[in-house]
């Protein structure tokens with residue numbers, strides 16, 4: 001016998017569909033071409049630019065989704081001109097995904113849109129962003145040059161670290177962050193605790209199963225990483241463990257920076273509802289991976 005009940009699943013319970021629709025939202029700007037076209041008609045700055053003989057922009061009317069929009073083609077890409085009224089909305093749309101810094105946010109937006117002095121506007125808005133101000137304490141910190149400057153092979157050197165304890169979310173309180181030195185591919189795996197067995201399982205199931213065993217696994221001298229269990233697992237898989245020394249902790253600077261940016265991006269996105277980090281982690285990782293390193 002078959003049940004024919006069809007139940008409505010709300011966004012809260014239906015998390016895979018919810019996540020998918022949010023990913024779509026991330027990839028596509030919510031501003032409609034028709035709204036942009038009518039705003040362009042009323043934008044004085046655009047009229048001035050069209051009459052200007054000194055502007056570097058090459059503006060021409062092009063068909064975008066059944067609308068005719070002024071777009072710049074000087075960079076080899078078709079970038080719609082954003083009228084003054086819509087600029088902050090475009091900024092918020094792209095910045096709020098994972099709250100990247102000023103330069104990264106400007107790069108993401110300048111890839112898709114154009115307006116005069118956009119770099120200046122975007123950097124100013126990032127400096128004024130409240131979630132960024134409250135969670136990125138160390139954003140001006142520069143990581144010193146390290147011995148690791150020449151990556152040689154994809155997924156050969158993997159840097160790992162543990163972030164936490166975080167507010168318990170779906171029974172998880174820690175994250176194992178893994179960064180490939182060559183591709184900068186980043187993973188953050190939720191964990192219930194930070195014991196050697198949990199870390200070994202998390203790394204095997206989520207990294208080795210997908211990318212294979214690295215030649216070298218770089219970590220700090222945390223107790224779990226130095227435990228005999230962790231060493232045995234590594235030996236079994238042919239992985240050489242390398243520990244950053246207390247004299248040169250900056251050798252792990254790459255993952256230090258990456259795991260800090262995961263945590264900062266998560267906290268920026270969550271605001272007061274920090275116990276939702278488990279649900280928000282995939283979208284924050286998507287945002288971080290889209291930022292060119």
Ligand SMILES: [Zn+2]
Nearest residue numbers: 099129131132
């Ligand atoms: Zn921000």
